[in-house]
Amino acid sequence: MSSSERLVTIIGGNCYEQSINRALGEDQEFVGQDPCDLGIFSFVVHWFGGALNGAAGSFPGGYYMAGQGSQLAFAILIFWFVNKQNKLDEEFGVAED
């Protein structure tokens, strides 16, 4: 990875991890994961928007990711995250009755 690419992935991932590290025990690692995935679809993918446009033949990849791909990824990400978080809450006995 070039240094600028690495910088971008770090911004997406670790920055959130730092501030979340002080959270309650078992949630820590898990909650940090969600913003990391977020970082990938928000920043990393679009950094390469130009490259994506030429990637799969004539299909406009950069346009696709900004106009559809990332948005769908976010929606799926939220529901996946919510389900896992609820399961975690139940597992540790802190879910609502």
Place this chain on the structure above:
Amino acid sequence: MKLEGGFINNLSKVYGIYTLGFLGFVVLMAILEQAGVSADAIGWMFVGFTIFIYALIGVLSRTMESSEYYVAGREVPAVFNGMATAADWMSGASFIAMAGGIYLKGYPYMAFLVGWTGGYVLVASLLAPYLRKFGCYTVPDFIGTRYGGNLARFCAVVILVVASFTYVTAQITGTGIVASRALNIPFTVAVWIGLAGILFCSMLGGMKAVTWTQVAQYIVLIIAYLLPVFWMSNKFDYGLIPHFSQFDAVLRVQELEALHNVGALKPTPEAQAAAGKLAALTVGINDASDTLMAKWKFLTLVICMMAGTASLPHVLMRYFTTSSVRAARQSVGWSLVFICLLYLTAPALATFTKLSLLDPNLATGIIGKSIADVNSLEWVQKWSQVGFLKVFDGNGDGILQINEFFMKGDIVVLATPEIAGLPYVISGLVAAGGLAAAMSTADGLLLAIANALSHDLYYKIIDPKADTKTRLVVARILLLGVGAAGAFVAAQGLTGILGAVAWAFCFANSGLFFPLVLGVWWKRANRQGAVAGMIGGFGAGFWYLYMVQFGGMTPWLGLDGLRFGMIGMPVSLVLMIVVSLATEAPDEETMKMVDEIRIPKGKVVSDG
């Protein structure tokens, strides 16, 4: 007539009937149009009927109970809360301005789409469930209780008011634009009519009325946005579903852009002077530039819009109305689903409209046709008259080149039905949709402002002994006052919609993002740190915006006025951390409270 109990359990049926009723109304208007009823009359009926319905819901939801006025009694189911949030969220910026922005500026403006959706992931994971558990009525309420003391609360109120007021004047402007076109009345008058409609929904029933009105408005706006795009995709023979067919259309548009010399052919100085603030198309739809600056600009716009989403009080407030922490989490997911229905469609709309205008093979294409022919088109005349577009023969050859057609981005949505040759009833529908979008957001914002002023400033700071009745009366008076101020500013016609909205986002994220996130996730964050973070971040951001926008300072690192959160946020973060660590830790009780917030089980931490 009270609507609870029976109402909550019958939401699907009620809104199902409403949707069918609305579709029936659209069909009726189509029949009337065929029968020869004038376009103006149809416009009046669309606007009048929809505003009447919203006002009716507002009246039916009236309440004198504070938990209903502030948080809709906390009984809104996740899916419907998601719809209401989507309407609250999608304002004139999303409905009217965004497709136009993508049309004129191409790929870089799609950063708004990524930022405005990605922000919800932050809301779901970092904030919404925890604020709901906390049980506050407003965002300053959370800040004030979490950090203690009136100063922190007051700072949050100020930031909320500045950000929301900036945003709401843009919405009232949007309402005015749509109403003035649809009703054929002057903009300055339309603004006040729009305000009256907005206030009718929010004054009597507060959050309860606003929530149920927003669900109704969502249904109108999504039908209004989707229908023209589906129609165009099929009319131009690209395919049944525009979200899939748009990619072929993009490729065709890129061909046409090359054909018409988009980018190479810029307006002559004379032509631009005649066009004033209107713009010609000079940027390709999918020019994802490979320069570092272009990538950085995309990245920073995404960051600012995402963090702003997670800091805007009128958005966060929408999750206080759900029935549980789990419901709050799911509601964020549903919000995004309903928001995506529109956002996934915006690029398709921009693309198909561009196709309509640029493709000489289509009857609707105007670039390359004779200027006399173009000027004889009804929609060209109509929109020229109100200053939304201009045709100017820069090189005197009598033919319309791409650099001779100037437009305001907003017509991409508002005029598309006419541009694409769809029946006028669709234009009426789109006007109703734009109105629904702008009004629903304006309602949410006005409520956020008035509630913060009445609950946080008046009740918690000025007169903690005030009884419920007084508090609610104060809230309503403030709603009226702030609304009038917003309409007054909007009537001056100072702001463009997208720009003002971006500013609102940056005001919010500069001042509130880190105090909110660290308030939930970092026990050691204390009052002094929060106050320093809010004042410092907001101040730095405000200063930077002023210097770049009015003070003539060259932007640092290419960060223009849309991205000033990139200055405000780091300042806020650093100050919060440094000052918190430099002063004493919060007391035991506060630390325990922060732990409590993170656990869904148990009762709310604070209640009004």
